[in-house]
Amino acid sequence: MNFNFIAFFFGIIYFFVLGLWRRNLSMVGIIVVVYLAIGFGSVILDIEISASFNRGLACGIYAWYACTANIAYYLKEIKGNNGWYPFKLQL
Template identity: 50%
Template sequence: MNTTDQVQSRSAYSEKWQQRFSFFDEHGAPNSPTFKPAWLKLPLKQRIKVNANIIAFFFGPIYLFVLGLWKKNLTLIGILLAISIVSEIFYSATNFAYAKQLDLAVGVVINALYARTTNYAYYLKEIKGEQGWNPFKGMRW
């Protein structure tokens, strides 16, 4: 795909996605050495726009299917199910007093994973043509 094709095809995306894609094009994946310094230079609102997806935070499993990121979504759902099963076994075995609070915290962490991984995963799918199972590819933690 040449540059003209990329520019024409990118016009189909919203301004927000175009800005995210341009940032990833210029500075690479979140785990690349040039990403963090460039990201830190952005205003707070731009940092949030590049680094997190608010829709994915609240509607992660549905939103990733809508974006066509079904492989990554199935992986995250599998992680969620595994954590749920292990935590329920733990709660049953120990009669854990703070099960509801821990479940809430785990839910927030899972939602944060969706929010944090969606933008770069969508970039990989739409711009790079990569559609793998690893939802954490290129991420920095």
Template identity: 40%
Template sequence: MDSTSTSQFSPKWQFRFNFFDTYGAPNTPAFKAAYKALPFGQKIKVNFNFFALFFSWIYLFILGMWRKALTILGITIVLMILVSFMPAVVGRGVGIGWSLLVALTTNYAYYLEKVKGDTGWNPFAGMRW
């Protein structure tokens, strides 16, 4: 990746893209080591997306990742149906956990889409598991 290809993005996205380009996917040893060395604020910048936390699949549509958005929407609907049969506290816990998972995967998914050209349906590609 060169700087001209990411110059259309905000400095925050450029920082994230450069980090992913330098150290690879979140499931690689190089990423994990470099991530541990970052200050807390930069860890949040690289690994967490607040818009995705609150707006989930809608934010993915806004970013242009419609395939991944449809995948997240489908899983969200299935989860909503499943937790409707469970106590409310379980439903809230699953909802919070699901929102956090989407927030933690969005930045790398966007990198794959915009920099690497991966337009697949898997929003969790390259994650830690």
């Protein structure tokens, strides 16, 4: 199972509950940087970001949490790797 529905709906909270706070803080930091870059880019280029783009970006973030939750929990519990790097998904 590669998609965790609980993580899809409650991503940030779910990672803290599972004890994956380091990885969660890294992911939140990446999300903030992406949103700031898009916001500043839209101001500098004087373009308006549509609501559908924002919804799509949010769904992508939810999917990122859902696809990362199971393997991150496995790495923490079985392998003992509870690191900060959110892209380490190899077993």
